[in-house]
Amino acid sequence: MFTLLLASHNQDKAKELKALLSGMNIQLLTLNDFPNIVPTIEDQDTISANAMKKAFEASLKTGLVSLADDTGLFIKALNDKPGVYSARFAGEHCSYKDNRMKVLKLMEGITNRYAEFRTCVALSAPDGIISFKIGILEGNITTEERGTNGFGYDSIFMPLSFNKTYAEMTDTEKNSISHRAKAIEAIIPIIKELIESSKGGLQ
Structure with missing residues (x-):
């Protein structure tokens, strides 16, 4: 079996990655x-540079291929x-809700509410770095929080062509359109190549 390290402590991300x-x-x-x-x-x-730094340092310290x-x-x-600065927009050690509230406050009275979620995934x-891919999800910022199935900014982000926020979607719906899913899907062929070349597991 191929061992892959997700260079994160975030169990929400781990759950999403396992599904993908x-x-x-x-x-x-x-x-x-x-x-x-x-x-x-x-x-x-940049998010790309952060992703690559995290992946490389985790791989260097563990000897495992890291994502x-x-x-x-x-x-x-x-x-x-x-x-x-999305994770710490409201300050160091802030909560997800602190970040959302700051965004909603700054967006009061603004009509152009277009936004993009962008994820860079690095392997x-x-x-050294094997590859990195970027996924983008377009949408708009809502005027209030809606939904509970999510984390981060999910409850104030409504993807284009949808009438519900990211946090009102099921996990299946989210994974079918998500920025992270797009980036991971783009890098999966490279992971598959690594699995094939490892012949039973690259440690």
Whole structure:
């Protein structure tokens, strides 16, 4: 079995990734399986650079092929903010809700509510980055929170051509259109190549 490390402690991401990789002969680990590893400092200027840094450092420390992602919400009326700072938009150690409330406050009275979720997924081996892919989901920021099936900014983001927020969708609906799913789907062929070349598991 091929062992793949998700370079994250986030169990929401792990759950989503497991669904997207279902049917593949993969043992998925997370950083929760390596409690002594110090988390990567996400100090890069782009989500792509952050994803690559996280994937490479995790792979270097564990010897495993590692997958990392970084996601940002880019709101046109806010000059693409929060962007790379999406996870800590309301300050260090803030909650998901703190971030959502800050966005809704800043968007009060604004009619152009177009936004994009962008995810970069990076795949790395201990000797360097193997590949990275980007997925984009277009939508609009709502005027209030709606739905409970999600995390991050899901309850204030309504994908284009839908009349419900991301947090009002089922997991199946979300995975069929999500920015993260698009990025992971783009990198899955490369993961499959690694599985084939490993002949029973690359450690």
